[in-house]
Amino acid sequence: MSQQAKTREATQDGGLSPSSSGVCDLLGDFDRFAVFFDIDGTLIDLAATPDGIVVPPELPSNLAAVSQKFGGGLALVTGRALPYADRLFEPHRFPIAGLHGAEQRMASGTVDRITVTPEFEALKAEIASNAAGWDGVLIEDKGAAVGAHYRQAPERQAELDALMENAAKKAGSEFSLQRGKMVIELRPARASKGEAVKRFLNEAPFAGRLPITVGDDLTDEAMFRAANELGGHSIRIGDKTLPDGSTTAATLLLSSAQELRDILASLAR
Ligand SMILES: O=P(O)(O)OC[C@H]1O[C@H](O[C@H]2O[C@H](CO)[C@@H](O)[C@H](O)[C@H]2O)[C@H](O)[C@@H](O)[C@@H]1O
Numbered sequence: 317m318s319q320q321a322k323t324r325e326a327t328q329d330g331g332l333s334p335s336s337s338g339v340c341d342l343l344g345d346f347d348r349f350a351v352f353f354d355i356d357g358t359l360i361d362l363a364a365t366p367d368g369i370v371v372p373p374e375l376p377s378n379l380a381a382v383s384q385k386f387g388g389g390l391a392l393v394t395g396r397a398l399p400y401a402d403r404l405f406e407p408h409r410f411p412i413a414g415l416h417g418a419e420q421r422m423a424s425g426t427v428d429r430i431t432v433t434p435e436f437e438a439l440k441a442e443i444a445s446n447a448a449g450w451d452g453v454l455i456e457d458k459g460a461a462v463g464a465h466y467r468q469a470p471e472r473q474a475e476l477d478a479l480m481e482n483a484a485k486k487a488g489s490e491f492s493l494q495r496g497k498m499v500i501e502l503r504p505a506r507a508s509k510g511e512a513v514k515r516f517l518n519e520a521p522f523a524g525r526l527p528i529t530v531g532d533d534l535t536d537e538a539m540f541r542a543a544n545e546l547g548g549h550s551i552r553i554g555d556k557t558l559p560d561g562s563t564t565a566a567t568l569l570l571s572s573a574q575e576l577r578d579i580l581a582s583l584a585r
């Protein structure tokens with residue numbers, strides 16, 4: 317276990333636990349738990365743009381080794397679209413939920429994806445066209461979802477909020493807005509990351525195991541709550557306060573994606 321890894325426990329008074337050995341020990345209980353990892357900001361460091369991320373070369377094989385130790389009970393649960401997320405970890409393919417839980421590929425290989433309607437295609441084109449002149453704003457087409465990024469143009473946040481709120485009204489009740497780190501997304505409303513975790517747990521090799529969910533952003537709160545409800549554990553990368561000022565449901569904290577990767581490297585050995 318890396319000495320650099322420092323875990324802070326989320327307590328009511330904000331107290332910190334002395335080291336990350338607790339998390340390492342927890343994740344090392346391979347027969348008892350199944351693990352669910354968010355991608356951006358959790359396994360991989362955040363970057364200026366969605367395509368600017370760098371996957372550390374050892375990460376895919378470390379995840380594969382850890383998955384094997386959990387008997388295959390390791391899944392990715394991400395806001396990314398499934399094909400994009402799969403490419404990040406080639407040649408390995410893990411069970412995965414995409415678009416914040418709306419799409420899912422089970423361990424059996426069964427895939428549940430969403431058909432993109434012509435109306436949603438038109439709405440995405442309208443969003444892109446409205447934001448076309450806004451320097452630094454990036455519209456990410458994710459098929460059945462769309463993200464409006466303002467990391468490089470924070471001054472545009474209010475305008476983008478208004479644009480996406482208007483688009484959400486047009487999209488109707490089958491879609492919902494998902495706020496995240498310097499992004500506002502329009503995504504299928506039909507599932508959350510928490511529901512995706514529960515679906516995984518209904519099937520082998522996850523069934524009979526307790527969940528440990530690891531994430532960093534608002535969308536991950538649903539899977540933190542699911543893990544807590546089911547008697548598992550929830551780990552947030554970051555501190556206990558969320559961007560909207562509320563407190564995370566996660567019961568453990570890690571300081572960075574690098575800290576998590578160090579723990580994974582240690583578990584993979
Ligand atoms: O659920 P996740 O796996 O964490 O995905 C959440 C979103 O991640 C990406 O956006 C975020 O990461 C970008 C790259 O580091 C960063 O530039 C952006 O500001 C972040 O919001 C991705 O682009 C989204 O589609 C995901 O929903």
Ligand SMILES: [Mg+2]
Nearest residue numbers: 354356357533
């Ligand atoms: Mg994330």
